[in-house]
Amino acid sequence: MSRSRTNLGPGELLVELDRGSTVPLHQQLESGIRERIRQGLLRAGTALPATRALAADLGLSRGVVVEAYQQLVAEGYLVSRAGGYTQVASAAVRPSVQPRLRNVAAGLPPRIDFRYSRPDVTQFPRTAWLRSVRKVLNESPHEALAYLEGQGALELREALADYLNRVRGTAAQAGNMLICNGFAQGSRLLLQVLAAAGYRRLAVEDPSDDELRVVATTAGLETIGVPVLEGGLDVEALDRSGADVVLVTAAHQFPTGAVTSARTRAALIDWATRRDALIVEDDYDAEYRYDREPVGAMQGLAPERVAYAGTASKTLAPGLRLGWLILPERLVDPMAEAKFADDRGSSVFDQLTFADFVARGEFDRHLRRMRLRYRLLRDTLVRCLAEKVPDLRPVGVSAGLHVLTWLPPDLSEQDVTQAARDRGLGVYGLQPYWVHNTGAEGLVFGYGSLTEHAVAKGIDLLADAVAAVRK
Amino acid sequence: MSRSRTNLGPGELLVELDRGSTVPLHQQLESGIRERIRQGLLRAGTALPATRALAADLGLSRGVVVEAYQQLVAEGYLVSRAGGYTQVASAAVRPSVQPRLRNVAAGLPPRIDFRYSRPDVTQFPRTAWLRSVRKVLNESPHEALAYLEGQGALELREALADYLNRVRGTAAQAGNMLICNGFAQGSRLLLQVLAAAGYRRLAVEDPSDDELRVVATTAGLETIGVPVLEGGLDVEALDRSGADVVLVTAAHQFPTGAVTSARTRAALIDWATRRDALIVEDDYDAEYRYDREPVGAMQGLAPERVAYAGTASKTLAPGLRLGWLILPERLVDPMAEAKFADDRGSSVFDQLTFADFVARGEFDRHLRRMRLRYRLLRDTLVRCLAEKVPDLRPVGVSAGLHVLTWLPPDLSEQDVTQAARDRGLGVYGLQPYWVHNTGAEGLVFGYGSLTEHAVAKGIDLLADAVAAVRK
Numbered sequence: 001m002s003r004s005r006t007n008l009g010p011g012e013l014l015v016e017l018d019r020g021s022t023v024p025l026h027q028q029l030e031s032g033i034r035e036r037i038r039q040g041l042l043r044a045g046t047a048l049p050a051t052r053a054l055a056a057d058l059g060l061s062r063g064v065v066v067e068a069y070q071q072l073v074a075e076g077y078l079v080s081r082a083g084g085y086t087q088v089a090s091a092a093v094r095p096s097v098q099p100r101l102r103n104v105a106a107g108l109p110p111r112i113d114f115r116y117s118r119p120d121v122t123q124f125p126r127t128a129w130l131r132s133v134r135k136v137l138n139e140s141p142h143e144a145l146a147y148l149e150g151q152g153a154l155e156l157r158e159a160l161a162d163y164l165n166r167v168r169g170t171a172a173q174a175g176n177m178l179i180c181n182g183f184a185q186g187s188r189l190l191l192q193v194l195a196a197a198g199y200r201r202l203a204v205e206d207p208s209d210d211e212l213r214v215v216a217t218t219a220g221l222e223t224i225g226v227p228v229l230e231g232g233l234d235v236e237a238l239d240r241s242g243a244d245v246v247l248v249t250a251a252h253q254f255p256t257g258a259v260t261s262a263r264t265r266a267a268l269i270d271w272a273t274r275r276d277a278l279i280v281e282d283d284y285d286a287e288y289r290y291d292r293e294p295v296g297a298m299q300g301l302a303p304e305r306v307a308y309a310g311t312a313s314k315t316l317a318p319g320l321r322l323g324w325l326i327l328p329e330r331l332v333d334p335m336a337e338a339k340f341a342d343d344r345g346s347s348v349f350d351q352l353t354f355a356d357f358v359a360r361g362e363f364d365r366h367l368r369r370m371r372l373r374y375r376l377l378r379d380t381l382v383r384c385l386a387e388k389v390p391d392l393r394p395v396g397v398s399a400g401l402h403v404l405t406w407l408p409p410d411l412s413e414q415d416v417t418q419a420a421r422d423r424g425l426g427v428y429g430l431q432p433y434w435v436h437n438t439g440a441e442g443l444v445f446g447y448g449s450l451t452e453h454a455v456a457k458g459i460d461l462l463a464d465a466v467a468a469v470r471k
Numbered sequence: 472m473s474r475s476r477t478n479l480g481p482g483e484l485l486v487e488l489d490r491g492s493t494v495p496l497h498q499q500l501e502s503g504i505r506e507r508i509r510q511g512l513l514r515a516g517t518a519l520p521a522t523r524a525l526a527a528d529l530g531l532s533r534g535v536v537v538e539a540y541q542q543l544v545a546e547g548y549l550v551s552r553a554g555g556y557t558q559v560a561s562a563a564v565r566p567s568v569q570p571r572l573r574n575v576a577a578g579l580p581p582r583i584d585f586r587y588s589r590p591d592v593t594q595f596p597r598t599a600w601l602r603s604v605r606k607v608l609n610e611s612p613h614e615a616l617a618y619l620e621g622q623g624a625l626e627l628r629e630a631l632a633d634y635l636n637r638v639r640g641t642a643a644q645a646g647n648m649l650i651c652n653g654f655a656q657g658s659r660l661l662l663q664v665l666a667a668a669g670y671r672r673l674a675v676e677d678p679s680d681d682e683l684r685v686v687a688t689t690a691g692l693e694t695i696g697v698p699v700l701e702g703g704l705d706v707e708a709l710d711r712s713g714a715d716v717v718l719v720t721a722a723h724q725f726p727t728g729a730v731t732s733a734r735t736r737a738a739l740i741d742w743a744t745r746r747d748a749l750i751v752e753d754d755y756d757a758e759y760r761y762d763r764e765p766v767g768a769m770q771g772l773a774p775e776r777v778a779y780a781g782t783a784s785k786t787l788a789p790g791l792r793l794g795w796l797i798l799p800e801r802l803v804d805p806m807a808e809a810k811f812a813d814d815r816g817s818s819v820f821d822q823l824t825f826a827d828f829v830a831r832g833e834f835d836r837h838l839r840r841m842r843l844r845y846r847l848l849r850d851t852l853v854r855c856l857a858e859k860v861p862d863l864r865p866v867g868v869s870a871g872l873h874v875l876t877w878l879p880p881d882l883s884e885q886d887v888t889q890a891a892r893d894r895g896l897g898v899y900g901l902q903p904y905w906v907h908n909t910g911a912e913g914l915v916f917g918y919g920s921l922t923e924h925a926v927a928k929g930i931d932l933l934a935d936a937v938a939a940v941r942k
Contacts, residue, residue, distance in 0.1 A: 075767040076736035121616040145788035181814040265547035296546035317616035319819030343652040348790030
């Protein structure tokens, strides 16, 4: 900082005052000076006009100027010097903040996009949700708004336990449930708590969603991929792997669409019992089964061996950030403590609103409506695939928000996705989901947020892309 | 498991069916059998009645029984055996979950409680909030409900930047703000990101809130206490400590109530610049200043040296779980990534509702109302202390939701809080807030959630307790 001192005459401090404003004049003067210092227009060391002179110049009472200077001195923008003058403080010199330049995404987004993980948020039941919000705001006791407990709002745990026991065949009660901000937070906390309790090795389905593996590594767990067979996880391979916790998508495997068979369920529970291990059941989209009643959750079979995770992200909206766990007794307190330490609980309004929404049957109603819609989309997708690209055969059961097709040997994920991208179509390979790449190539189609028309048009484009690759 | 086989006659499977219910009969039958297995009433290996016999017994078509058995086989409760009979699966044997016994808190809660950290949630502006929720549900675009970005909803970052720049003198813009679930999550993520970036030593004010220290340790940071003087932190001691990050409550120190002087502000920023260190400014209750305009935030003086943290927990309700950070440019992307990895963003409805609430001036209106209310409570508390226990002299400025009084040498925290507790009064010592206990004893009075009457009555009880200790 330069030690030379600039003296500013009253006329040089250009501050515009709006006498018609409701903002007091001293505050207007403060903001004006503060802004000039921030923008570097008033440099460190610059002496400000004497209060009397500035007051005369601006047509203010001197008290107003004194008040403004004092405030800015208290805040550290100005310094009062011996001799009675006021100077811009040296600490106030700072690089001005530049507007942030965001990375511009490479290329335009595809016009039709089969990316997974997008439910149809245009169908969010806004009116019914508002009804529940209104009820909560009108009727919930004041205490509900104070600091929360780690397990979550009792009302929601009760409503969800009833719902899940009825619809998913779980053995839930308010006492063994925990509310979290979606599967992302719930699974992270669970892996952290397990790692702290001495668990070491997490087995995941191969292929499976890749996001959890990073979380596991951060939590200090080793991750192992175990192959998925037609009836679910290869339990013999699991047994050999030395894992002490396994994550399964038993009701509808992601991304293969397989359903864990009764035999595999029994083998998994037997494994967990023999090994004193834990099964984490990610029940992410089990409400969407189109060909029959969904298979009940494994948690109901062995509540002390299974930690069950559910989410509203696929059924209502990801933006809600609502998820839930049903936990073995021994994990309830450690998880409630972990959740409390993490963020002091999830938003109380969302929790109470969702509780009312579930308890009034609105959730069931919404799911019935969405099942019809998604089933139609899936049927359209499967039909169009059969018509237009018959050698891309869908595998897995009629369920969920996605379909997997394996690729015939002459087509590679990279060629097809690139040719599709050139045509404004987003299709996605299996690549990111493998732990050990088996060389099998395939495409995962998410259809949740599309229309029938877009699905049909998308498969037309895909057929065109495939033909181009084969040419 | 016993290998002996129990055969169950059709009449022995007592399942009650409600033919008037909307629940399909096969589902009723499934639930009935599932529950009996769960409760241990049907042991592993037990053979179920033949479908034809059970159907006849219950007056059902055989298809209904077959469907129920198949479902339970798929779920793993039953096993189909060669020879055509169906058996309870061995995996289905499990210990029944006992209702959880919660620790019963020792003793009754005090009738009047000066515990800190409780704003008056009875004053939550429910009507105005509902108006904002309605607007959000009626008008927000569908895309808002899909997966979020790590920094939080743009609408809220914009509304808060405007508000904070106006009321707190910050240099915020949507681009350097991040929305989090209260200070708890925001500070945890910040310390984690700092630790990952190579920061090693966190200085905290001594005394100060103790919760962050655990978080710092978990994040891998060493914590050091630096004494608080009348004008704020002892910056010379800070400089000697070798800290590379410091947490300050500059506008209103917790718990001493001191305001960081202009000199200390300048010295802190100078320290941060020299050391290439970071100041974390916890602006937890700065909106509540009663004797004058609040001193602006330090962040406005040096945005690249200060990470600013604010929360709605003290101003609206802790149950909202809304907090915000204004970050130096270099921390924005790492923090957005950390927040996204943590829980994929905060609840979108709360964010958009709060954005509307702030933008419409409802937040200012609410704060004006609450300032009057809290000021009255503080004045009552200070007046009653002066009248009834004049040697417990309040220190700190007229601000916030708490008051500290030091204790005269003949009174100890332990004796006074115990004597108060015997009279149904909750008062709390400084003990937990010290990093290095200086031997100074005092009491911290939180008054946010009390009435004038309760404050006056509480100080009567305190005077009585003090007299008893001195007797």
